[in-house]
Every structure is written in structure tokens, then in C-alpha cells.
Amino acid sequence: xxxxxxxxxxxxxxxxxxxxxxxxxxxxxxxxxxxxxxxxxxxxxxxxxxxxxxxxxxxxxxxxxxxxxxxxxxxxxxxxxxxxxxxxxxxxxxxxxxxxxxxxxxxxxxxxxxxxxxxxxxxxxxxxxxxxxxxxxxxxxxxxxxxxxxxxxxxxxxxxxxxxxxxxxxxxxxxxxxxxxxxxxxxxxxxxxxxxxxxxxxxxxxxxxxxxxxxxxxxxxxxxxxxxxxxxxxxxxxxxxxxxxxxxxxxxxxxxxxxxxxxxxxxxxxxxxxxxxxxxxxxxxxxxxxx
Ligand code: ASP
Numbered sequence: 001x002x003x004x005x006x007x008x009x010x011x012x013x014x015x016x017x018x019x020x021x022x023x024x025x026x027x028x029x030x031x032x033x034x035x036x037x038x039x040x041x042x043x044x045x046x047x048x049x050x051x052x053x054x055x056x057x058x059x060x061x062x063x064x065x066x067x068x069x070x071x072x073x074x075x076x077x078x079x080x081x082x083x084x085x086x087x088x089x090x091x092x093x094x095x096x097x098x099x100x101x102x103x104x105x106x107x108x109x110x111x112x113x114x115x116x117x118x119x120x121x122x123x124x125x126x127x128x129x130x131x132x133x134x135x136x137x138x139x140x141x142x143x144x145x146x147x148x149x150x151x152x153x154x155x156x157x158x159x160x161x162x163x164x165x166x167x168x169x170x171x172x173x174x175x176x177x178x179x180x181x182x183x184x185x186x187x188x189x190x191x192x193x194x195x196x197x198x199x200x201x202x203x204x205x206x207x208x209x210x211x212x213x214x215x216x217x218x219x220x221x222x223x224x225x226x227x228x229x230x231x232x233x234x235x236x237x238x239x240x241x242x243x244x245x246x247x248x249x250x251x252x253x254x255x256x257x258x259x260x261x262x263x264x265x266x267x268x269x270x271x272x273x274x275x276x277x278x279x280x281x282x283x284x285x286x287x288x289x290x291x
């Protein structure tokens with residue numbers, strides 16, 4: 001059984017196939033190939049986009065989706081997560097989509113699972129379907145992604161989206177620069193800076209990230225306003241430059257990206273959401289479709 005825990009679980013050839021499927025799906029060319037499949041979602045952390053995106057993807061392909069309400073699950077009664085998962089497994093689902101605040105949980109489950117385990121975000125570690133949909137969104141805009149220059153801006157150190165994107169984008173040959181204040185910068189061999197103005201003429205894509213306050217053990221900035229004054233991507237900063245603006249959501253308006261730029265056609269934030277469904281359909285087809 002294949003699982004999707006990290007982006008490097010899939011080769012470039014496999015990812016290119018996912019993109020071909022996603023393109024077909026975007027033209028409405030798909031059938032109910034998952035009609036007899038059962039998928040469980042298990043979200044221990046909040047989610048708006050990812051959970052509904054997976055659900056829509058699964059249902060478009062004809063699967064049944066069961067959401068386990070973790071606030072009412074037996075892990076709350078002291079059952080270990082592996083026991084809960086083993087019990088769910090015994091009911092024979094085809095896939096379990098899991099989000100957890102602790103890095104490594106989906107990997108551990110995958111070591112005992114007969115169902116396909118799909119990581120929908122684990123701590124600050126990985127969010128593979130987000131990075132795949134981000135890359136797919138870039139692929140729709142550029143004939144060739146190799147050597148395209150991207151700045152990832154914000155709380156990179158605490159971001160699973162950044163982690164997964166860095167692995168995937170560098171594998172596809174993009175030129176990645178990390179832009180963050182020192183407290184949000186991970187240890188890295190990539191180019192780094194804390195100055196947006198220094199990179200603005202040298203990039204084709206900017207990916208802004210939310211400050212992951214839920215993962216900070218103490219307030220890192222006196223206020224998000226202070227952070228925004230240095231790191232918010234504004235329409236004024238962009239001027240008339242042809243740069244793709246991306247964000248995984250949820251966006252902190254006027255902290256990560258300003259209102260004016262979010263309404264600008266260069267902002268691809270809602271395209272990313274749309275592509276999320278297509279990519280998740282392609283991932284489900286790959287992991288549990290028998291075609
Ligand atoms: N939605 C993304 C995630 O789950 C990004 C974020 O929350 O900032 O990691």
C-alpha cells in the first residue's frame with residue numbers, strides 16, 4: 001500500500017502524472033472511479049480548506065467520506081492514537097486522511113496501516129498536498145519551472161507548507177530564496193535575507209506564509225503590525241512587476257498580503273484553493289483508485 005506522508009514519497013514522473021490527471025479533471029473529464037471506496041478523515045487540528053477540499057475531491061470521484069469527530073473520539077477517553085487508528089483500520093477503510101499537531105504521527109500510522117495514510121499536515125513537518133497544489137498552480141503559469149525564482153516569505157521555521165515546498169521546488173529546479181526575520185528563519189543552505197526590497201526585482205513568484213502563532217511558545221513580535229511593516233506583501237511593493245502571489249491560507253489580511261493585492265489578478269490564492277481539489281482527486285486516484 002502506498003501512502004503520502006511527504007512530497008518525496010512521489011517521484012518527479014509520478015508528480016507529472018498527477019498534474020496530467022489534475023488537468024483532465026479541471027476540464028470535467030473524470031468518472032466515479034472511487035465509487036466503492038470509504039475514506040475516513042481524522043483532523044486533530046483545525047482546518048477549513050484542506051478538510052473540505054479532500055471531501056469534495058473524494059465525493060467527486062464517488063467515494064464515501066466519514067469524518068471522525070476527534071473531540072468526541074476515544075483518544076479523548078485515554079485510548080492511544082495508534083489504538084484508535086487500529087480500530088478504525090479494522091473497519092476496512094481504503095484511506096485515512098490525518099492532520100495532527102505532532103510531527104511524525106501520519107508516518108507512525110502508516111507503519112501499521114492497510115489503508116492508505118494521507119498526511120493532511122503534521123506539526124511543522126509536512127503538508128504534501130499543499131505543496132503539490134502550489135507547484136501545480138505555478139506549472140499552470142510557466143511553461144518551464146526550472147530556474148524560476150521564488151521567494152518564500154514569513155514564518156518559515158514553523159511552517160510545514162514551507163518545508164514541503166522547499167523539498168519539492170528545489171527538486172523541480174526552482175531557485176528558492178527564504179525571506180524572514182531571524183526568529184522565523186530555519187537553518188538552511190538556501191539563500192536567505194530579511195529584506196523584501198532586496199529581492200523584489202529578482203523573483204517571479206512570492207509565496208507568503210502566515211505567522212504560525214499556535215506554534216510559538218512565546219510572543220515573538222510585539223504586534224503583528226510590527227511584523228507586517230517589514231514583511232507584508234503590498235501592491236505598492238509590487239508596483240507593476242509581473243510576479244505571481246501565492247499563499248496557502250488562511251491569510252492574515254494586511255499582515256501577510258494587503259487587501260489591494262489580494263484583489264489583484266496577480267494573486268493566485270483562490271486558484272490555489274481550486275487546484276487543491278484537483279490535486280487531491282489525483283492523489284486519491286493514485287493511492288486508492290484501481291485504474
Ligand atoms: N493551512 C496551512 C497549514 O495547515 C497553512 C497555515 O495554516 O498557515 O499548514
